[in-house]
Amino acid sequence: MNNSVFGKTMENIEKRVNIKLVTHWENQGKALGAQDLIAKPQFHSLSIFSENLVVVQLRKTKLIYNKPIYLGFCILDISKTLMYDFHYNYMIKKFSKIKLLYTDTDSLIYHIFTNDFYTDIKPDLSSYFDTSDYDTNNIFEYPKLNKKKLGFFKDENNGKIMKEFVGLRSKMYAFNLENKTIAKAKGVNKCITKKMTMNSYKSSLFNKKVQYYSMLRFKSIKHTIFTQKLNKIGLSYNDTKRHILDNNIETLAWGHYKLR
16 A cells, blocks of 8 residues: 555656557548547557557647655655664664675665574664564564554564575575575566575576576467466576675675775
């Protein structure tokens, strides 16, 4: 719900088009034919479905900018502020030896050197964490706090220890829990990621290997649905959004002062 509302605040109305279904080439009374529609300066594209049916897309000649783009802009910046504040003003100050392994829009994965992380953060639960998904009788004796409150962080593993992590690039990572492996690879079918192992990710990372996978997809062209077989990149060591250092593990953001 939150994501759908946010998306509407930043909707680009300039991408909207008018669609005309036309069954004739020349004008018929007041109904414009395909010939005149294609000749219009706002013509965008067309799709021919059959000899007697053409879909013509026209750009809009009048736009009303009625979306609160300023609201979406503020949401993005406030969310970044929350992430930076949590990282620098809480985690860095709380733990003397800590390393950020991976971050996404609203998530952080850390390697923390401490005797008992769960005991360390217990005094700060009400200020920073959503513990509503923990079992009522959890071994950490955490109370259920801040359920679905905005700005609070949730332990996605609910106390299960992450023993190993490999992050290749954005939305492409895997980690081992106590009894299973979680593998993520955006754009890859779930039936493929379920078969991926930690060794698959390690092989890609340490051997600088790009791994291709065959997968099936449903695709629709002109309202005709068919099955398509794809051979696409499933795992890749090459993180193009970051500068990879010589050890092939650590990265720096593009524009970092150490790269100048």
